[in-house]
Amino acid sequence: MSQLTAALIYALCWSIARLPWSWLAALADGIASWWIRVDAREARVARRNLELAMPHLDADARVALHREILCTTARQALETLRLWTRPASRNLADIVEFHGVELFDAALADTRGLIVAAPHMGNWELLNQWLAMKTPLAILYRPPESPTGEAFLRRVRANAGGQVEQVRAEASGVRTLLKRLQKGGVVGILPDQQPKVGDGEFAPFFEVQALTMTLLGRLAARSGARVLVAWCERLPGTSPPRFAMHVQEAPEAIADADPRQSVAALNNMVEAISRRDLAQYQWTYKRYTLRPSGSGEVNPYTGLP
Secondary structure, eight states: OHHHHHHHHHHHHHHHHTSOHHHHHHHHHHHHHHHHHHTOHHHHHHHHHHHHHOTTSOHHHHHHHHHHHHHHHHHHHHHHHHHHHSOHHHHHTTEEEEESHHHHHHHHHSSSOEEEEOOSBBOHHHHHHHHHHHSOEEEEEOOOSSHHHHHHHHHHHGGGTSOEEEEESSHHHHHHHHHHHHTTOEEEEOTTSOOOTTSEEEEEETTEEEEEESHHHHHHHHHOOEEEEEEEEEOTTOSSOOEEEEEEEOOGGGGOSSHHHHHHHHHHHHHHHHTTOGGGBOTTSOTTOSOOTTSOOOOTTTTOO
16 A cells, blocks of 8 residues: 555656746745745744854844745755656756766775765755766665655655665664675765664764764774765756765764764764755754753753744
8 A cells, every 4th residue: 555655646746846947946935935934843943953053143144044944945855856756867967067076986996895975965865866877875764654655765766777775774774784885885874864862972063962873983994995975066046956966085083983083073074064055954854852961951842833
């Protein structure tokens, strides 16, 4: 039943994605305005994150950035429907700038494994398709609670070209990733998702302590794999949207034996990338839910109206 429902959802997404981009952009801006007007979850979480991460902004600047973030988030959602329901070869033509790709090509030629850290910056689904075009890879993901949601994600991500193995974020999945790296394979990880208690360490992210995954650093240390960071950044003033692919070396400290040093380097890297264009980062995610033990702090999202 979940497969059938996922197929029906896919058909609906396909239909929406066929609309002209000017219509989709207007629809997205309308959705963002509606989020603000009704104080939807997306609006509340983004506002709270800006209060936590950027307390120095004056009220007018925060309101303007908040609106820009929500417009970008809504546009990305509709943009992603296009990416999920078009051939990957057509999507990749939307990438018109390339920076540091020679680092990726050199890493593929290396006998060591490769970890690609992909922050929630720009459009990570397009990045996934670009990676799959370059090489077979495994991506770690946290499955939705709904079987229909998982069936849908597996269907649309298969559009990347059949070179993507989707690995659940659980113990057996981690072993799968390690084996792949030890054989010289490629693994993709979203490094800025909040892990479960016991699977991370606290480190500053925009000067606020955030529980951060230690998995990436542990995999790098145990496998000896090279670590690159990559993101697909939306170019300003393009309609339909066009993108720039960025690849950089990750800080060596990410593989530090001390997990506190590792996660600090990881957060510094993600923060530096997100500051390139704050509106393209995923501020609608509850990044700071868990608080350090003994700090006396409470979940900052509790009690949001």
